[in-house]
Amino acid sequence: MLKIENLHVSVEGKEILTGIDLEINKGEVHAIMGPNGSGKSTLSYILAGREGYEITQGRVLFNGKDLFEMSVEKRAWAGVFLAFQYPVEVPGVSNIYFLKAALNGIRKFNGLSELDAMDFISSVKGKMKELDMDEKFLYRAVNEGFSGGEKKRNEVLQMSVLEPTLCVLDETDSGLDIDALQVVAEGINRLRSPERSFVLITHYQRLLDYIKPDFVHVLAHGKVVKSGGPELALELEEQGYAWVEDKLAS
Amino acid sequence: MSVTQLPNAHYASLITAKNADLVGCEFDWLNSLRVKAAEGFSETGFPSPREEEWRYTNISPIEKSQFNLPTKAGAIDTRFLQNVLLDDCHHLVFVDGFYQPTLSSVIDLTEGVVVSAISEGVSEHEDLLKSLLDSVVETPALGFINFNTALFTDGAVISIEENTQIEKPIQIAFISSKEGALSIINCRNLVLAKAGSKATLIETYHGAEDSCYLSNIVTEVVVEPNANLSHNRLQAESLKAYHIGGVYSRLDNNAIFNQYNYNFGSVLSRSEVHAELGEASDCTLDGLYIAEDRQHMDNHTRVNHAQPHAVSNEFYKGIMNDRSKGVFQGRIIVALDAQKTDAKMNNRNLLLSDRAEADTKPQLEIYADDVKCAHGVTVGQLDDSAIFYLRTRGADEEMAKNMLTFAFANEMVERVKFKPLRIKILEELLKRFPQQGMKIEWL
Ligand SMILES: Nc1ncnc2c1ncn2[C@@H]1O[C@H](COP(=O)(O)OP(=O)(O)O)[C@@H](O)[C@H]1O
Ligand SMILES: [Mg+2]
Numbered sequence: 001m002l003k004i005e006n007l008h009v010s011v012e013g014k015e016i017l018t019g020i021d022l023e024i025n026k027g028e029v030h031a032i033m034g035p036n037g038s039g040k041s042t043l044s045y046i047l048a049g050r051e052g053y054e055i056t057q058g059r060v061l062f063n064g065k066d067l068f069e070m071s072v073e074k075r076a077w078a079g080v081f082l083a084f085q086y087p088v089e090v091p092g093v094s095n096i097y098f099l100k101a102a103l104n105g106i107r108k109f110n111g112l113s114e115l116d117a118m119d120f121i122s123s124v125k126g127k128m129k130e131l132d133m134d135e136k137f138l139y140r141a142v143n144e145g146f147s148g149g150e151k152k153r154n155e156v157l158q159m160s161v162l163e164p165t166l167c168v169l170d171e172t173d174s175g176l177d178i179d180a181l182q183v184v185a186e187g188i189n190r191l192r193s194p195e196r197s198f199v200l201i202t203h204y205q206r207l208l209d210y211i212k213p214d215f216v217h218v219l220a221h222g223k224v225v226k227s228g229g230p231e232l233a234l235e236l237e238e239q240g241y242a243w244v245e246d247k248l249a250s
Numbered sequence: 251m252s253v254t255q256l257p258n259a260h261y262a263s264l265i266t267a268k269n270a271d272l273v274g275c276e277f278d279w280l281n282s283l284r285v286k287a288a289e290g291f292s293e294t295g296f297p298s299p300r301e302e303e304w305r306y307t308n309i310s311p312i313e314k315s316q317f318n319l320p321t322k323a324g325a326i327d328t329r330f331l332q333n334v335l336l337d338d339c340h341h342l343v344f345v346d347g348f349y350q351p352t353l354s355s356v357i358d359l360t361e362g363v364v365v366s367a368i369s370e371g372v373s374e375h376e377d378l379l380k381s382l383l384d385s386v387v388e389t390p391a392l393g394f395i396n397f398n399t400a401l402f403t404d405g406a407v408i409s410i411e412e413n414t415q416i417e418k419p420i421q422i423a424f425i426s427s428k429e430g431a432l433s434i435i436n437c438r439n440l441v442l443a444k445a446g447s448k449a450t451l452i453e454t455y456h457g458a459e460d461s462c463y464l465s466n467i468v469t470e471v472v473v474e475p476n477a478n479l480s481h482n483r484l485q486a487e488s489l490k491a492y493h494i495g496g497v498y499s500r501l502d503n504n505a506i507f508n509q510y511n512y513n514f515g516s517v518l519s520r521s522e523v524h525a526e527l528g529e530a531s532d533c534t535l536d537g538l539y540i541a542e543d544r545q546h547m548d549n550h551t552r553v554n555h556a557q558p559h560a561v562s563n564e565f566y567k568g569i570m571n572d573r574s575k576g577v578f579q580g581r582i583i584v585a586l587d588a589q590k591t592d593a594k595m596n597n598r599n600l601l602l603s604d605r606a607e608a609d610t611k612p613q614l615e616i617y618a619d620d621v622k623c624a625h626g627v628t629v630g631q632l633d634d635s636a637i638f639y640l641r642t643r644g645a646d647e648e649m650a651k652n653m654l655t656f657a658f659a660n661e662m663v664e665r666v667k668f669k670p671l672r673i674k675i676l677e678e679l680l681k682r683f684p685q686q687g688m689k690i691e692w693l
Binding site: 078 | 633634637645649685
């Protein structure tokens with residue numbers, strides 16, 4: 001589904017991603033862990049298509065197509081979704097309208113008709129219930145004045161409404177207390193399917209107690225320095241990121 | 251303060267030629283007011299950009315256009331009219347500056363309430379006219395006001411009886427017909443909300459598509475003690491027209507005046523909203539101006555805290571696209587005696603193109619010492635991170651920009667409580683910034 005080959009990315013002349021190779025197949029869950037500043041968010045933004053980065057080498061294929069040839073919205077239409085580490089506040093745009101506009105954009109691209117408004121609202125309300133979100137959030141401006149945890153739930157709500165095929169979640173667990181973490185993790189688990197792949201970016205292994213990854217990759221200085229199974233996350237938890245740094249130094 | 255300038259010969263000649271058969275010419279007091287105004291105009295002419303208050307707006311295209319005075323109303327087709335008239339309102343309709351009784355409807359008014367046209371009620375309401383006309387505009391008056399006083403052909407005269415509430419809003423619609431091209435609408439509205447009364451007025455402006463004309467409207471408003479008046483303006487003139495519109499108000503003690511000002515039309519427009527505040531009165535001035543292509547929209551406000559304990563809240567938003575220009579000049583004056591004044595002014599501008607321009611100039615003149623005055627202005631662009639966020643969810647770039655722009659404007663539209671007007675304003679907004687799948691009931 002996603003193939004990242006020798007990806008080098010710079011910002012203002014400074015190289016941040018220094019050669020990433022990663023292959024993610026349908027239905028797989030990959031966790032990417034790494035210390036702060038290792039380039040995790042940069043990688044997620046690159047996949048979503050944010051401007052301001054210079055891709056100096058390498059390529060990314062999504063279902064065999066060059067991702068960098070696709071505009072931001074085209075990627076969304078084709079099934080790429082990024083749950084932001086810091087979701088953006090959009091004053092004045094209600095959550096319900098935002099979700100509907102987004103979903104209809106995607107449906108239109110895929111040759112589907114617009115959803116009936118009533119069906120749409122009741123389906124969204126059902127999903128909010130699962131995520132333990134109050135219905136009043138539907139009519140509030142997107143993320144405006146939401147707490148950190150509410151913003152993260154809202155990201156997962158969007159994901160469950162839009163039903164993407166590649167879900168990139170950037171530190172969706174950070175800032176959540178243990179109850180919220182559980183609710184959000186269940187929300188993500190419900191979306192797991194043989195057709196859908198996940199990239200879980202996280203700083204801590206505790207998210208992985210709830211969502212079991214198929215693969216774990218350690219990112220340091222803009223590069224995958226180690227890959228393995230779920231046990232690698234536990235190893236990291238015990239040894240800390242200093243262990244990675246030490247290994248790199250030696 | 252004002253810089254002397256010779257009046258444009260064409261417009262000066264209109265005044266001298268036309269005084270004889272105007273509405274109310276049977277009244278000496280009115281004739282002498284008109285003569286005085288004509289003299290005032292012959293001294294100043296229209297304002298020049300050398301005057302501080304007009305430095306951002308050059309009205310020379312109006313002078314060059316040599317508009318003429320209309321002699322009668324042209325025809326309006328019913329489709330056009332249907333689109334103009336708001337549901338659930340009393341309607342006073344003026345075409346090319348003349349009242350149209352057959353297109354208007356005012357029904358079931360409470361005893362003692364006057365909702366009429368000057369041309370209809372000039373004898374019956376002479377005292378009312380006499381007490382209101384020229385009673386609120388400042389002297390020396392602006393060239394445009396003098397021009398209006400000297401030449402107004404008609405307008406609304408409204409008086410709300412003491413302690414009376416008018417349920418339905420009163421819409422005063424000014425329409426320029428096709429035949430009205432190249433002519434001037436000079437209308438004068440006189441409004442009195444007597445003590446303890448409550449009413450909503452809506453002035454709307456429209457013209458035949460692509461027709462070029464000048465609207466020069468003056469509205470004088472008196473809000474007596476404890477009265478509550480909501481005054482709305484929807485300026486949706488033809489995009490080739492010129493619009494000079496002034497609302498001059500005086501609030502007595504404990505009066506409430508809410509003025510909502512929505513500007514979409516005209517190639518060049520100037521709105522002037524003035525309020526003089528009595529003791530413990532409450533004044534809200536809200537505005538929205540949206541300019542495209544080469545439209546020029548100038549908004550002037552002046553809030554005069556003449557007495558203590560009054561509250562004023564002013565919030566204007568502008569959106570400028572293409573090569574358009576938006577101007578906001580807001581002046582707050584707090585007199586020496588006006589202690590415990592609470593005055594707020596805010597102007598926020600959104601530029602949608604590199605060639606669009608926003609000029610914003612708040613001016614505070616504070617002579618009292620125990621007052622709260624706050625003001626803020628911003629000029630900005632759409633938030634790139636919000637555009638990106640919307641696009642990652644599947645809105646294309648244009649849609650994302652439209653969503654954010656619409657949201658910026660909608661904050662001002664939400665303030666309109668009367669639904670038929672709010673929907674009309676939303677329609678203007680959605681024409682400019684379409685929202686796919688948007689349901690008006692979600693707003
Ligand atoms: N727009 C930017 N301009 C300059 N430096 C940046 C920018 N974005 C990221 N960086 C730098 O790149 C490195 C990686 O950042 P980031 O991808 O946010 O790391 P992580 O998400 O792993 O904490 C950091 O050193 C950060 O300061
Ligand atoms: Mg990060």
